Amino acid sequence: MDPVTIDTTKISTIKKKPQTALEKLEDTGLIHTVLSAKDRKGLILLTTVDQIFNWARLSSLWPVTSGLACCAIEMMGVAMAHHDIARFGMEIFRASPRQADLMFVAGTVTKRMAPRVKQLYEMMPEPKWVISVGSCSNTGGPYHESYSVLKGVDLIIPVDVYIPGCPPRPEAWLYGVIQLREKIKNEGYGAKWGINK
């Protein structure tokens, strides 16, 4: 019935645990910025500030507590013991958007909710990032034919990382977070404010 064997070990390559001090430092996110800052054009004065600030930012992304639908339950799952988003310093879910850096748009954005999501995003202080989680907020997903669902949250706010899945399993979620960390590493200090792009 099923003659095709798909070798899954090749897909999910397990990242080696850092051994040497250099690897450990790179793992935290500092070294990479030091190396890559040279290639980037930008204000020279800001580059050292860049490294420190980017490292700080990617190390302490505090998400805002805003679950919308199904994915919100998996968001709890990510924060809970088995997956423990706290390892990345992200367990401080701030209920007030004023103190948050990151918004997970976790679930269906309905027409009625859309202006609220936008308002929530606007309330967050710069620099801020958005991860769109799950099919519903990526494109409307299962409900994209519906009369009351917005077809993708990127129609109203800029999205940095899209995580497919319905809902994505917590590891996929963490992979998305790691992708965002990679993105922040390579940003300029003022990238979010339009200077030093």
Added chain:
Amino acid sequence: MAWMSKNWTMTGIIMGLVVTLKHVLHIGDRPTVTVQYPYERMKLAPRFRGRHAVDEDACIGCGICEVNCPNSTIRIVKYKGRWFPELNLGMCMFCGLCVDACPMNAIKMTQDYELADYTRESVVYGPDRLLFKRGEKW
């Protein structure tokens, strides 16, 4: 004054403190359960429904998966002169109906879940990223 009749010896709280302390010290089969994701992974079940893969030889481009998909995630597109499905994973709900419907058993679901990407367009998986050859290790 109902609160006056309550138990003020606080045995309930002390019991609670004891059970949390048991967890702190890992007494009696209460280990730390965290799987440190980038370095360790949970064992995935063989039936896990992740990203799709299409058997290049078996797929006949009939479009039955396209018809059976509940939310029109699948589109049949031309690739290398033949017709193959293209999947918008940003829209897919990973229900597995396309796998059930395929008359040739050509469409499968792999255990790949690391799909996050930076743009909306890059989560649309065309045949170039979906196809595999039978017998070939993926």
Added chain:
Amino acid sequence: MNPAEELKQALPGSVMSTGMQVDKPLAVIKKEELLAAAAKVKEMGFDHLSVITGIDYTDRFEVIYNLFSYKKKENLVLKVILDHNNPEVDSLTSLWKGANWLERETYDLVGIKFAGHPNLVRILLPEGWNGHPLRKDYDMDTEQFVTIGEDGEDIVSTDGSNLLRRK
């Protein structure tokens, strides 16, 4: 004797017909007599109003009440047939408090009016939404957007320029 027959015997004038809906007794009630029939049914012991369903049959509307009795462990289905032009029926909120939201939902999505309802406003969609989605003639092509007004209430319009991001 099943409860639908019983109801017909008690109120012969208001029950149009009786029958079975799969395994549940069904009584079709005249729409003017619904409140009286429902009061009688509640007296008979049907204390749990399970669900109110409104259906658009393009030529008529039907409202279906599924009831259950905790005492007798019996089911009963009441059905009212309404005119398509002006669907209106008496509200059952005076008998069951739970009917309040169920009727509001039916009003919101199917557009059936309930006379005597204390607060018949939309419940799931914002006030001002154009059309009732579960009607067969609902226009699915016109996108409607919601924005927040000064006082925090929703404003519905077909113009999404305030909301959508300029590309």
Added chain:
Amino acid sequence: METEELLINMGPVHPSTHGVLRFKLRMDGEIIKECTIVLGYLHRGTEKLAEMKTYLQFIPYTDRLDYVSAMPSNYAYVKAVEELADIEVPLRAEYIRVLVMELNRIVNHLVAIGSLLMDLGASTMMMWGFREREKALQLFEMLCGARMTFSYMRIGGVREDLPDGFIPKLKEFIEDMEKRIADYEQLINNNEIFLMRMKGIATISAEEAINYGMTGPTLRGSGVNYDIRRLEPYSIYPDLDFKVCVRSEGDSYARYIVRIDEMRESLHILRQLIDNMPESSIIATQKYGIIPMTGAPYTAQTYFPRIFTPPAGEVYSRIEAPKGELGFYIVSDGTTKPYRIKIRSPSFCNLAAIPQLVRGLKIPDLIAAFGSIDVVLGDVDR
């Protein structure tokens, strides 16, 4: 003393509204004088979408109604269609269905209790609850490949048979769960602060609860001995031995205790199912199935009815979901797509009683009462 009223708007984005719900509170100081609930921030139009999908394509959508307990939603829909088309389901399929539903009931109650305690400020309980939930989800993943949105039931049976090694893992889970429930009880059941917050708060009498159409643990907490599994038995529940958990107080604490007891009962049911699991096919073939390819194994995939047309008719079928009575009203006009599907969701009807429950209480009580009702917004707004 004359005081000015304070209008407070809680939600739609608020940490303790379990999603997107909005309370409009008219307050006198910290006392709630009137609570108005605004719904619809998650209204996704599932009932309209159902009219555009075939009977089979709608199954994944039922997962997303009550996303904490998707299996009962799956089952309620499938059961309604089976009643409509008069399909007889093989015994093994029924056993597997009940098994996954009871497992899902445990998961649901873990989430309910966890988020209730989280709202009260004790995050530890939630962590522990989700630890066990994760183990149950691994079982689900073994079975159907997904963690939350299973789309596992099929009309006439289930999608796949139990995999190898499922039963031993399930047994392990049951053993583990017994111990963990004891831990939860030790942590919180007698905690004085918890009792102060929960006992005598948001009390509702049996008559009122029935009048509001409340069902599930919320109704049983008020002393009504009512469980559809017992009163209108469906599937294989008549053959199973279980107790309906009832408390008479009708307050938040009673509703919490009913949930804890129900988890124990579910474990008891799971044990019976494991012991009596019969051998047979897992999907009905007598009416709507197609002839399998020669030599192909006997799975849902080969017996998949691609075009399924039930006879014209109407049916209302309901089950005891973890949150209460979950019903599907299906109108078929004899085509491949349903004419109308109405979902009677337990959360929607239970939530309607909140304004009555919290009048005269304080904001913290509102949170405790709301948590003890256990509402999922996907189920409320549909």
Added chain:
Amino acid sequence: MWTGDTMTNAYELIVNILTAIGVYDQIYNLFEIFGMAYVLKILIVSVLIAVLFAFVLVTVMFLTWMERKVVALVQVRYGPMVTGPRGLLQPVMDGIKLIGKEDIIPAKADRWIFTLAPFIVFVPALLIFIPIPFGNSLIISDLRVGLLYIIAISAVSPIAVLLAGWASNNKYSLLGAMRAVAQDISYTIPLALAAIAVVIFTGSLSTVDIVNAQGDYWFGIIPKWFIFLQPIGFVLFLIASIAELGRIPFDFQESESELVAGFFTEYSGMKFAMFFLAEYAHLFAVSGIVVTLFLGGWNGPVIPFIPVQITSLVYFLIKTYAVIFFTMWLRDTVPRMRIDQLLNIGWKIMVPLALLNLLVAGFLVTAGVI
């Protein structure tokens, strides 16, 4: 000899050390030439205060890390791991990030008060450390009214909280601030009463005197800590100080699931960080006071060949961290109370009990039992 018992504060300790090395006289003469000997004293004290504040800030950062790790331990997970070894750099990163955040002042907020409030919270949180004896002679200033000073200074923070809640022009903030003030006021009374019971035994408000009074042993084994003389006082003081700190089970001012983030809902960036730091500085200070009053302060068995300043500091820190661990452990175990229940307990149980405790203490001392 610079390890003598004659020194009462850290300034004298420094002077003694410098004298012992033999450089103090030269430095003193240098300043004496310009007739500015007092500048030297100011200089030394300023350095000491700077060292103290630096120590407090580092401790506070460590405490945020510790809090997250203790929660993780209870909840069978790891907590911060990626940033630095075992996540130790996490608080530093949080701090740097918060400095770099946009500072939002809401349009309808009262600009000046909104900006001022975090400072009014933050400064007393540091000032409170002035009379806390970290070790034998490791104290900035041994005020004769030390205890009164501590209680007075800690009573400033409710004002700032109220300012913050009012200036934010947000209903959640206002409710949170009101709750915080009501709570602080009603728990300062049992707190002060429980502390006064200790003062009755020592006859002095000076923290150093209180610690010295606990230096002896009964029967040579049991230390003469006031926890054994004042068990009820200790429990009252601990509960009241947790309530003053506003930690679970008494965290109404913040109560995330009710009031979003309480009185600092509208604060972002560095101002928010100040509230955050002040909270943990307070935690450290209050734990220190609990140790000073009831757990024998820096007293402990004398170890030969190690200067008593160092051993006493170690004893003090061990005891303080034990108290801090207890508050964290309690936080992870119990749910939150309700504000009216809290006030009920405060006024109807804690205050009468504290008064009774005071009466008993007074009777014991007057009767000469102890």
